[in-house]
Amino acid sequence: MKLFLTSMAISPEQAPTFTKLVGKEPSDIQLALIENASDVYDQNSKEWANRNRDAIEACGYQVEVVDLRTFRGKREELRQKLASKDAMWLGGGNTYYLRWILQDTGADDIIKELVESGIVYGGGSAGAIVAGPTLQHFEDADDPNESPEVILEGLGLTNIVVVPHVGNEKYGEIMEQAIDRLHKDGYDTIAITDEQGVAFDMNERKIVP
Numbered sequence: 001m002k003l004f005l006t007s008m009a010i011s012p013e014q015a016p017t018f019t020k021l022v023g024k025e026p027s028d029i030q031l032a033l034i035e036n037a038s039d040v041y042d043q044n045s046k047e048w049a050n051r052n053r054d055a056i057e058a059c060g061y062q063v064e065v066v067d068l069r070t071f072r073g074k075r076e077e078l079r080q081k082l083a084s085k086d087a088m089w090l091g092g093g094n095t096y097y098l099r100w101i102l103q104d105t106g107a108d109d110i111i112k113e114l115v116e117s118g119i120v121y122g123g124g125s126a127g128a129i130v131a132g133p134t135l136q137h138f139e140d141a142d143d144p145n146e147s148p149e150v151i152l153e154g155l156g157l158t159n160i161v162v163v164p165h166v167g168n169e170k171y172g173e174i175m176e177q178a179i180d181r182l183h184k185d186g187y188d189t190i191a192i193t194d195e196q197g198v199a200f201d202m203n204e205r206k207i208v209p
Contacts, residue, residue, distance in 0.1 A: 002120045003157055005128035006197035007164035009052035009091070013209035014197050015059040021120050021201060022086050026060035032085045036068045036101050037093025037126040040146040052091055052124060061087075068105045075106040082110055087120040090127030095138050096147040098126045103151055115157055125164045128192075130154050132161040137181040140174045141165075159188065160205075162198055166191040 002021045004010075010018055015026070022029050033056060038049040057063050064085075071078040082088060088111065090098065102108040115121045123131050129138060132154045144150045154161075163179050165171040179189050190198050190207070197208050 001115050001157055001200065001202070002118070003115075003131060003200040004120065004122045004197060005131055005162045005164075005192075005200075006122075006124045007128070007168075007192055007194045008124050009055040010059055010089075010122070010124075010197075011055065011195070011209070012058075017197070017199050017208045018059070018087075018120070018122060021199060024086060027062070029061045029087060030085045031056070031061045031063050031122075032066045032082055032088040033063050033091065034066050034068060034088060034107075034127075035091045035093070037091055037095065037098035039069070039101070040094045040097050046093070049091060049093070056089060068101050068107055071105050071107075075110070078105060078107060079110045079114075082107075082114055082119070085119065087122060088114075089122040089124070090130065091123075092125030092127060094142045094146050095126040095129045095135055096142055096144045096150055099130050099135055099151045099154070100147040100149050102130065102155070104148075108155055112155060112157065121157055128162045128164050131157045133159050134161060134182075134185075134187060136185065137178040140177065141171055158200055161187050161189045163189050163191045165194060167193045 004018045038046045135152050163175050166175050
């Protein structure tokens with residue numbers, strides 16, 4: 001499996017690593033951008049989501065926003081849509097809501113199937129957390145009550161919990177506490193700052209930039 005997990009979007013410094021994972025020229029890479037983790041925020045409070053979209057588009061990829069809400073009851077159509085891409089990117093927002101809508105639409109199983117077949121999974125913040133084995137201990141950062149159902153099992157694309165926003169003024173201490181609790185529960189973690197990402201390529205992983 002090939003994963004690229006960050007705290008934010010894809011920075012200019014990180015773009016070469018992501019592009020290399022996909023194995024195509026940037027202009028040839030077709031990317032599905034899933035921003036549903038931000039559904040729980042009103043338009044006036046999620047300008048950061050627009051900035052993250054702009055950052056990914058600035059990398060030169062062919063970006064298509066895929067809103068999972070429009071694919072409820074259309075599982076096969078969603079599978080075909082995502083299967084037509086070289087990569088997908090799951091953006092930030094509420095981790096618990098994102099995990100719920102992935103299950104509600106069947107996107108969770110579709111994503112696992114497609115990533116196993118070679119499509120690259122990218123995720124920032126919430127999108128990075130859900131890629132791991134568990135969503136436990138992030139409730140101080142994201143309100144589980146904003147999700148219709150709380151699902152604590154991650155997608156399991158990696159058995160390591162990638163913890164974003166370490167050192168961040170607002171979330172840094174919360175994430176350090178989450179790391180301590182995850183370690184007590186026996187989970188391995190990788191902590192990344194807002195400027196960092198971690199690339200997984202089969203059994204190899206590295207922090208970038």
